[in-house]
Every structure is written in structure tokens, then in C-alpha cells.
Amino acid sequence: MSFSLESIGIKAGGRYETIYTTMNKAGEMDAAPIGLKYIGDYDVAARIFEGSKTLKNIQETGIFVVNITNDPSVFARSLYDNLKEEEFVKDDDIVYLKNADAYFIALVKSIEEMKPEHDHVNEGAKNYIIKAEPLKIIINRQGAKALNRGLFAFLESLVDYTRVDIIDDEKKEEYKKRFIENERVIQRVAEDDVKENMAILKEKMIEKGLDLE
Ligand SMILES: Cc1cc2nc3c(=O)[nH]c(=O)nc-3n(C[C@H](O)[C@H](O)[C@H](O)COP(=O)(O)O)c2cc1C
Structure with a gap:
């Protein structure tokens, strides 16, 4: 691979929110928001639930584009x-978004069916882990950066920190629940520096009397 995913803000360990574009064998184009993880050794991974066109198309063609x-x-x-239709561009066996800030082609290396997962929202739907090798990156806008929800969750908690002194006990319960949820999101998706700063913020919230211990 002749490029670094870090050039579009994708770091090892973090999970990013992107738009996958795929085609089926008949050439019908599809776009969907799907998460992406950089797992090192230049590979990326996606966890995709059964039932989406994206999964079916990737299984059919073995290739997708991350926008x-x-x-x-x-x-x-x-x-x-x-x-x-006019928002897509078809190029041989791939399709990408005309207005993407950047995109890269991902060639599937493996698709593994996972045991149904019971998590905070899921009753146990079948899902697949797709590992892929990024082949070529196109940057259309300098400074293009993949979105990471961890930073937004951290900022929400930081805003709450500025208000925690002036709220009543009922609101404190609300803030506590929100902090715990933001912490969960951050543990799952954020980059290391956000995780570290969230840990510091937790101590500061506790010092201000929020019951997070
Ligand atoms: C920000 C965001 C991230 C998402 N990430 C995933 C994901 O990682 N895996 C997945 O299976 N679905 C994910 N979804 C849900 C899919 O986008 C959704 O199931 C969609 O309808 C699939 O569309 P398709 O049938 O065109 O592929 C995500 C949705 C949003 C809004």
C-alpha cells in the first residue's frame, strides 16, 4: 500500500463513520453509512449486519469504496x-461518491460470519466481519478527515462539565447517565488521546460531585 490512512485521519484502533459505496453484479449502485476500523498491517475492518445491500454487494463482488x-x-x-444516481461515479468495477472529500478502494481479504451478538441495542442479529486491504486513496479536498463519534461524545461531556456546578440533583442524575453513555461510546470508538482526556474529565466530574465511582 503506497499511502497512509492517517492522511485522512484514520488511526489504528479508532472507529470511523463513513459512507460505503458498492454495486451488485448487475451494476446497481448503493450507498450506506457504515463504520470502519483500521486494524493495523494496513488492513481495515467492518462489522456489517445481515440484511443490508452493502453486505450482499460486498459478498457478491469482493470490493467496496469507503467515502x-x-x-x-x-x-x-x-x-x-x-x-x-448523479451523486455516484462508476469506474469499471467500483463506484464512489462524486462529492466525497476523499475515498479509497477496499479489496476484501476475508468475510467471517460472527456469532449473533447481544449488546446494548441488539437482540442478537447475524453479522459479518469483513477484512479488507485499502488499494488506492483519492483526496479531493485537502484536510479531508474521517468522522469519529468519540470526539463529539467527549465534547458533549466537556460542555456538561461547565454546567455541573449549577444544576439540581435531578439534573445531576441525567448528567450522570449521559456521562456513562458518552464514556461507553468513547471506549468503543475513540482514538487514544480522546480516551485519555475522557479519563481525566471523569476525575474532574467526580471532584465536582458527580457520582461516577
Ligand atoms: C453513522 C452510521 C453508522 C453505521 N454503521 C453501521 C455498521 O458499521 N454496520 C452496519 O451493519 N450498519 C451500520 N449502520 C446502519 C446501516 O447504514 C443501515 O443498516 C443501512 O440501512 C444499510 O443500507 P443498505 O441496505 O443500502 O446497505 C450505520 C448507520 C449509521 C447512521
Whole structure:
């Protein structure tokens, strides 16, 4: 691989929110928001639940494109329905988003069916771990950076920190629940520096009397 995923803000261990573009064998194009993890050795991984077109297309073709964007409308519209045909660009066996800040082609190395997982939202749906090798990266906008929810969760908690002195006990319970949820998200998706800063913030919240011990 002749490029570094760090050039688009993707670091080992973090999970990023991206738009995957795929095609089925008939050439029908699809876009969907899907998470991405950089697992080292230049490889990326996705966990995709059964039932999505993205999973079916990847199983059929063994290739997908990861698009980097921070356009909320693209995340929403690709989830509710599909993007408009003119928002895609087809190039041989791949398809990508015309307005992506950056994108890279990912060639599938393995697809492994996982045991249904029981987590905080899931009753145990079948899901697959897809490992892939990034082949080629195109940067359309300097400074393109993959979104990481961890930073946003941290900022939410930081804002709460500025208000924790002036709220009543009922609100404190609310803040506590929110902190615990933000902490959970951060443990799951954030980069190391955000995790470290969240740990410091937790101590500061405790010092201010939020019952997080
Ligand atoms: C920000 C975001 C991240 C998502 N990440 C994943 C993911 O990692 N794996 C997954 O199976 N679904 C994920 N989803 C849900 C899929 O986008 C959703 O199931 C979608 O309808 C699949 O569309 P498709 O049928 O066109 O592939 C995510 C949704 C959002 C909004």
C-alpha cells in the first residue's frame, strides 16, 4: 500500500463513520453509512449486519469504496433511501461518491460470519466481519478527515462539565447517565488521546460531585 490512512485521519484502533459505496453484479449502485476500523498491517475492518445491500454487494463482488465526508445530508439520505444516481461515479468495477472529500478502494481479504451478538441495542442479529486491504486513496479536498463519534461524545461531556456546578440533583442524575453513555461510546470508538482526556474529565466530574465511582 503506497499511502497512509492517517492522511485522512484514520488511526489504528479508532472507529470511523463513513459512507460505503458498492454495486451488485448487475451494476446497481448503493450507498450506506457504515463504520470502519483500521486494524493495523494496513488492513481495515467492518462489522456489517445481515440484511443490508452493502453486505450482499460486498459478498457478491469482493470490493467496496469507503467515502469520507462530513455532509449530514449524505449520511441521512443514504440511510433513509439511496442517493441520487448523479451523486455516484462508476469506474469499471467500483463506484464512489462524486462529492466525497476523499475515498479509497477496499479489496476484501476475508468475510467471517460472527456469532449473533447481544449488546446494548441488539437482540442478537447475524453479522459479518469483513477484512479488507485499502488499494488506492483519492483526496479531493485537502484536510479531508474521517468522522469519529468519540470526539463529539467527549465534547458533549466537556460542555456538561461547565454546567455541573449549577444544576439540581435531578439534573445531576441525567448528567450522570449521559456521562456513562458518552464514556461507553468513547471506549468503543475513540482514538487514544480522546480516551485519555475522557479519563481525566471523569476525575474532574467526580471532584465536582458527580457520582461516577
Ligand atoms: C453513522 C452510521 C453508522 C453505521 N454503521 C453501521 C455498521 O458499521 N454496520 C452496519 O451493519 N450498519 C451500520 N449502520 C446502519 C446501516 O447504514 C443501515 O443498516 C443501512 O440501512 C444499510 O443500507 P443498505 O441496505 O443500502 O446497505 C450505520 C448507520 C449509521 C447512521
